[in-house]
Amino acid sequence: xxxxxPGRVEKIEDNKVIVDYFGEKRKALxxxxxxxxxxxxxxxxxxxxxxxxxxxxxxxLALWKEEFFNLQEVDLxxxxxxxxxEKDSKLLGIxxxxxxxxxxxKDQILYLLELKDTNxxxxxxxxxxxxxxxxxxxxxxxxxxxxxxxxxxxxCHYCGISNNNKELKRYRMTQDQILEAAKEAVEVYGFxxxxxxxxxxxxxxIDELAEIVKKIKEDxxxxxxxxxxxxxxxxxxxxxxxxxxxxxMRFETSNPHLYQQVHPGMNFESRLKHLQKAYSLGYxxxxxxxxxxxxxxTEDILNDIFLASRLNAEMFSFGPFIPHPxxxxxNQSQVQVDEVLKVLAVSRIVAKPDAKxxxxxxxxxxxxxxxxxxxxxxxxxxMLNVTPxxxxxxxxxxxxxxxxxxxxxxxIESTLSLLRSIGRxxxxxxxx
Ligand code: SAH
Numbered sequence: 001x002x003x004x005x006p007g008r009v010e011k012i013e014d015n016k017v018i019v020d021y022f023g024e025k026r027k028a029l030x031x032x033x034x035x036x037x038x039x040x041x042x043x044x045x046x047x048x049x050x051x052x053x054x055x056x057x058x059x060x061l062a063l064w065k066e067e068f069f070n071l072q073e074v075d076l077x078x079x080x081x082x083x084x085x086e087k088d089s090k091l092l093g094i095x096x097x098x099x100x101x102x103x104x105x106k107d108q109i110l111y112l113l114e115l116k117d118t119n120x121x122x123x124x125x126x127x128x129x130x131x132x133x134x135x136x137x138x139x140x141x142x143x144x145x146x147x148x149x150x151x152x153x154x155x156c157h158y159c160g161i162s163n164n165n166k167e168l169k170r171y172r173m174t175q176d177q178i179l180e181a182a183k184e185a186v187e188v189y190g191f192x193x194x195x196x197x198x199x200x201x202x203x204x205x206i207d208e209l210a211e212i213v214k215k216i217k218e219d220x221x222x223x224x225x226x227x228x229x230x231x232x233x234x235x236x237x238x239x240x241x242x243x244x245x246x247x248x249m250r251f252e253t254s255n256p257h258l259y260q261q262v263h264p265g266m267n268f269e270s271r272l273k274h275l276q277k278a279y280s281l282g283y284x285x286x287x288x289x290x291x292x293x294x295x296x297x298t299e300d301i302l303n304d305i306f307l308a309s310r311l312n313a314e315m316f317s318f319g320p321f322i323p324h325p326x327x328x329x330x331n332q333s334q335v336q337v338d339e340v341l342k343v344l345a346v347s348r349i350v351a352k353p354d355a356k357x358x359x360x361x362x363x364x365x366x367x368x369x370x371x372x373x374x375x376x377x378x379x380x381x382x383m384l385n386v387t388p389x390x391x392x393x394x395x396x397x398x399x400x401x402x403x404x405x406x407x408x409x410x411x412i413e414s415t416l417s418l419l420r421s422i423g424r425x426x427x428x429x430x431x432x
Pocket of ligand 1: 227
């Protein structure tokens with residue numbers, strides 16, 4: 001099973017390489033030694049992940065060749081945009097401007113975030129999909145997430161694995177179990193990019209985490225994202241040295257007052273410092289917020305999108321807050337799918353052209369149709385859960401998570417068939 005299409009190295013300039021995919025050129029950073037022009041590689045998230053023997057690459061490419069162009073055609077058809085409608089509305093003016101990649105004013109963005117009418121929302125989604133296609137073609141990156149521990153020292157009010165949930169059975173995977181899960185994800189299922197996530201678990205030292213990252217990187221070549229919460233600025237540095245190249249850390253809300261309300265004992269500034277430090281170290285930044293917390297205003301969401309941009313997000317991660325029964329926010333109401341789709345679409349409009357917009361598992365959890373709708377509203381990235389099935393239900397950040405009990409093969413099958421149906425290919429490099 002293979003998600004990334006092999007690319008052929010066309011040009012090497014220091015650590016930058018140009019990669020060819022059936023005549024289409026993309027760029028990537030290379031940290032592998034002994035890479036030559038003409039070599040075939042897998043790349044992910046802008047990084048060359050591994051080299052592949054030519055014969056193997058050529059036989060995979062032969063299988064992909066026809067499909068690659070068919071997919072592009074399907075995608076192109078689905079992302080056509082026609083804003084020449086009868087109505088000379090304010091909305092059309094804003095979307096027309098957005099479709100030309102002109103900067104929108106704050107008021108215009110707020111207007112988009114406040115849309116309610118179904119037809120108007122569809123136009124917003126179509127504009128975002130148009131921009132996604134124009135800037136990123138039909139690339140869609142698929143990451144595998146391994147949730148290594150559900151122990152957490154924090155007490156976030158929305159989160160089911162918070163330290164305050166005394167009803168949850170806790171688990172912590174051993175180093176061998178983590179390596180085994182990574183091996184399976186990379187060698188059996190073909191993932192090129194892994195996210196290692198946990199609560200803030202003092203049960204692993206930074207040195208242990210660094211050793212795990214290093215071993216995965218050495219033995220199972222992949223782009224590694226870490227998501228262990230606030231591990232300290234030095235911790236970030238050590239894990240970067242060990243080979244981690246991405247940080248998944250949401251700031252959860254850009255409203256400091258709301259942040260304080262739902263994160264007792266935590267510090268907004270400290271979270272931001274982690275994100276800033278990570279960027280300065282060279283990490284790819286995946287960040288964003290929860291949508292639908294009580295007290296969150298549309299203006300807060302606008303600021304969330306701006307903050308993600310200011311933090312240099314490579315990937316925008318905005319998902320619905322889903323109330324968990326064993327948390328202080330158990331009785332809050334559930335945000336609607338469109339409220340989240342709107343944020344994805346507006347993120348696509350506001351973000352740098354090559355940004356990735358994540359379709360979150362939480363959104364998939366709200367509604368099965370939501371995945372496809374998100375991918376057609378600007379999203380171009382998703383995560384499959386490769387945590388061992390025995391632990392997965394225990395990583396209960398919110399109830400009934402999508403894929404909680406689904407074998408990896410079934411997740412892969414349904415994801416690939418969804419991607420195919422809308423013309424997306426699992427390539428993951430910036431188009432140049
Ligand atoms: N310890 C890591 C990982 C936290 S869990 C960190 O601090 O970054 C990963 C994400 O799950 C969180 O960032 C949060 O946004 C999300 N999450 C937690 N509870 C949730 C809920 N009830 N509904 C939706 N998302 C939730």
